[in-house]
Amino acid sequence: MRFLLYTGKGGVGKTSVAAATGLRAAELGYRTVVLSTDSAHSLSDSLETPLGPQPLPVAPNLWAQEVNVAYELESHWRTVQSWVAALMVWRGVADILAEEMAILPGMEEVSSLLYVERYHDSQEYDVVILDCAPTGETLRLLSFPEVGRWWMERIFPIERGAAALLRPVLRPFFDVPVPDDAVFEAIRRLFYQLDKVRTLLTDPQLSSVRLVVNPEKMVVKEAQRTYTYLNLYNYSTDLIVCNRLLPPELRDHYFDAWKESQGRHFQLIQECFAPLPILTAPLMDQEVVGLPMLRRLGQALYGEQDPTKVFYPSRPHRIQVAADAFIMTVPLPFVEKEQIALTQNGDELLVQAGPHKRNLHLPKALLGLPIKDARFEGDILQIRFERPQRRRGQKRAGGAP
Numbered sequence: 001m002r003f004l005l006y007t008g009k010g011g012v013g014k015t016s017v018a019a020a021t022g023l024r025a026a027e028l029g030y031r032t033v034v035l036s037t038d039s040a041h042s043l044s045d046s047l048e049t050p051l052g053p054q055p056l057p058v059a060p061n062l063w064a065q066e067v068n069v070a071y072e073l074e075s076h077w078r079t080v081q082s083w084v085a086a087l088m089v090w091r092g093v094a095d096i097l098a099e100e101m102a103i104l105p106g107m108e109e110v111s112s113l114l115y116v117e118r119y120h121d122s123q124e125y126d127v128v129i130l131d132c133a134p135t136g137e138t139l140r141l142l143s144f145p146e147v148g149r150w151w152m153e154r155i156f157p158i159e160r161g162a163a164a165l166l167r168p169v170l171r172p173f174f175d176v177p178v179p180d181d182a183v184f185e186a187i188r189r190l191f192y193q194l195d196k197v198r199t200l201l202t203d204p205q206l207s208s209v210r211l212v213v214n215p216e217k218m219v220v221k222e223a224q225r226t227y228t229y230l231n232l233y234n235y236s237t238d239l240i241v242c243n244r245l246l247p248p249e250l251r252d253h254y255f256d257a258w259k260e261s262q263g264r265h266f267q268l269i270q271e272c273f274a275p276l277p278i279l280t281a282p283l284m285d286q287e288v289v290g291l292p293m294l295r296r297l298g299q300a301l302y303g304e305q306d307p308t309k310v311f312y313p314s315r316p317h318r319i320q321v322a323a324d325a326f327i328m329t330v331p332l333p334f335v336e337k338e339q340i341a342l343t344q345n346g347d348e349l350l351v352q353a354g355p356h357k358r359n360l361h362l363p364k365a366l367l368g369l370p371i372k373d374a375r376f377e378g379d380i381l382q383i384r385f386e387r388p389q390r391r392r393g394q395k396r397a398g399g400a401p
Contacts, residue, residue, distance in 0.1 A: 008212035024298035026062035037112035204236035236314030
């Protein structure tokens with residue numbers, strides 16, 4: 001099974017590329033579903049067919065769906081939504097407005113992530129393609145499981161315990177809708193589902209992120225920042241898709257400046273993202289909507305290649321053992337040494353790379369070990385943890401002296 005996530009700056013053609021990839025995979029015999037995670041859905045426009053919150057067939061072996069947050073709340077999170085709505089009514093918000101406001105920001109994107117777990121467990125599809133929102137929203141989406149895990153381990157037990165203590169005290173005197181065990185259980189179940197989703201999406205043999213770009217300066221810069229973030233959070237990027245290149249046979253002098261600019265920026269893409277493979281698609285002679293045009297785009301991108309293969313092996317975080325230290329390596333492309341900061345707090349290591357931060361949960365082997373030093377070589381951050389020295393006569397694992 002494969003999960004393929006397509007993201008990039010708004011307007012670069014992510015949806016067209018995702019849909020074209022889905023069509024190509026389906027025609028190779030894979031049971032394929034294309035899932036839109038963008039709240040401003042355009043997948044149905046691309047496929048020229050109405051879509052709903054459940055997968056609908058659009059071609060042999062191909063299904064598509066657009067997540068609907070109202071449908072997901074009613075189906076899966078009604079307990080939590082009812083409590084949030086009751087809390088707003090208690091604060092004086094009208095009933096109907098409270099129901100609308102109980103749809104919390106980010107719920108639509110989170111709903112999309114839960115389909116990753118659902119389809120993995122059901123095995124009803126061979127390929128799941130996520131047509132992601134523009135990069136900023138996608139980055140928040142992919143960080144949600146990590147943030148949720150921290151919240152579940154650090155804050156959730158405290159809140160649940162406090163609610164259990166306050167509930168019998170407050171209810172006789174104030175009609176405060178304190179969350180009950182059903183609400184907390186629904187939240188706990190949600191976050192553990194998201195933790196499983198993160199495990200699936202960071203498996204480089206199972207999941208790949210693909211960056212869709214145009215040969216334009218702002219697009220390339222945003223793709224670089226996104227690639228840094230994906231490496232920080234251990235998501236595997238196996239492919240760059242450069243879309244809408246002006247074809248070389250275009251001879252109209254009106255486009256000479258555009259062709260020169262695209263040439264420079266395409267060279268920059270090659271230099272920046274090497275050794276990642278780069279697939280290209282030309283600016284089509286008509287709008288890419290409908291199955292025939294999507295088929296043309298898929299053919300231009302992949303030719304005879306299987307779009308579901310792993311195009312490039314990832315470089316995940318690794319821990320190596322040296323004589324005097326454990327060395328954790330973290331790939332961090334497109335950042336300067338001055339932009340990196342480390343903060344150690346118990347079993348957590350906060351890594352900041354430019355504007356991006358991540359709390360790394362340290363493995364047991366590194367717990368309690370002080371950081372000896374850190375080096376940034378090329379685009380690899382090496383963090384050396386001081387290795388405890390064995391005392392004389394102390395036995396190694398397995399009983400050997």
